[in-house]
Amino acid sequence: MGAIGFIVFAFNRNYWVLLATSAIFVSTTSASIPQVFALAREILDRKTHTSETFSSLLRAQISLGWVIGPPIAFFIATGIGFTQLFLLAASMFIILCLVAHFTLPQIEPTPKHNQFDPSDSIWRDKNILLLALSFVFMYCANNMYIISMPLYITHEMDLDSSAAGLMMGTAAFIEIPIMLLSGRYALRFGKKNIISAAVLAGSLFYIGIIVNTSYIGFVLLQFLNGIFIGVTAALGISYFQDLKPKKMGQITTLYSNAIKTGGVLGGVFAGIIADIYSFQAVFWASLILTALAFLTILKVQDGGAKSL
Template structure:
């Protein structure tokens, strides 16, 4: 299939990713600040909100992901999610009652959260029809656009917040969601009804992952995501209090990682056309172990800065290639597969919260020691998943997922 028709499909979707990424990055980093300064929530209510919000997002995205694989309604779901995001951000711009904001977050904002995985699922369906061999590269390229939006979004939102307050910040986020809905309506065509599971599995050589293997893989991704989240949360305080650095140096360290992610995602996506994605993910998980070993023993800020190459590898593999990998394991269910991977991010946020509190009470170096242990567990879970045979090959003696994918 020529590249041009595929490009005509993915360029509009790329615009959607940029717009949605900007909308999320405008408000995501400042949610706790919004709850404290604008809603005047106490620490207990703020903590409860920060736990309930990702849980509701995970539940809603999971339900939508299952529905999306059964009927040809993925484009309609993208439109509905974008409109829900616009409504949710618009209401949050004017509401200042804690319970009202929480209700909006658990409903409209939770529905808007499905826009991210459903966009990847839409891309997967397009690639299955046009160029399945380049699926991992295309998914990684789209993931870089979301990362790029997060490079510029938070600083711009900070300027708007300082000049005009939360009303403008959330209002502009709502406008970006509306623009995303308009782009979907005008530029993205409908995708056909999902192929039956039997036909899709047959098209992939008769390989189908068993539920236990999927559980182990998603559990591995979840603990790696938990470590990455705790890394970001603890970095400023670890640099300032344990390494004798400054907050600006901590920001520089995190910025180095973000800058390395984008070219690395593209390079690994291209490499995935020649090297099995699972091997690249193994490399990423091992890099997670190496990174947190360095961080847990670091004595100078420059050591953390140099180690960001390892952390960028983690995000570029588990965070980007992990999507196409699980989609390959569930070829007939791209919506459910993508949702399983993207839900590991909010689950990581939930699991990281008590570990951050523990490190805050004792020592921030403890956060990286906990991360090191989590990443070792992640490696063991991934290795265990490779020992589970594909469903169609359960009665044959050849190796399982580790050799097949």
């Protein structure tokens, strides 16, 4: 799907065709990402290996892609052209397809039970719904910040627009070691405790963004942002999976969709709040959302499913 989508991008310039291609082909590629994490977890579980460190490593690779991908894309697009950029992306998808088909192990699906057990449903599990809601809050707050920050520092703080790029790059760079370390410390302190601490770091980050006025301060605050996003992104997947190991594919997709839902809502709320109040008010809303995420995740019980 990804290869088809980017081949169309390379040679077509019709807006409606590109829109349909994005909706049908390019968007479908995102469905594979949670399944990669689900496959990794099932392989490790069957080999009785812990999954926290490897899941964190996988998630860190996505952040690494965000660090190196945009500069490479910018260089190719400006130096050679968009057609060559999209063809390169299509060729990478083709290579990835071949690697996945010939190298990934085949995991047989779990046999279905003849009788329906209400506790097997992810939609009847109170803990899972609370955890999903907390991640919607977290990533709604994060996307509101990402959308509003470049405009805030240029229009309200009168700082150079390059500061936004430095801040985003610094946060992404910090996230990678944080992700790798979080998998190790989760075994010692527990995933819920570390994720809760990371959400508190996110709250402190938004407080800092609200009160800070200096260029250096904005950059230094990215350490808290890196902890917030790095830990929740790395451990969130395995925490969801721990709560419903029999539904590995569904639960991992729910984690992914909770993040995307938060992102979509964040875009809507950021625009509304900034129009009515100010960009700084957006960060107050992000602070409130992280506080709600913290209170919600505290209600998640690790031991046993609570059916609704």
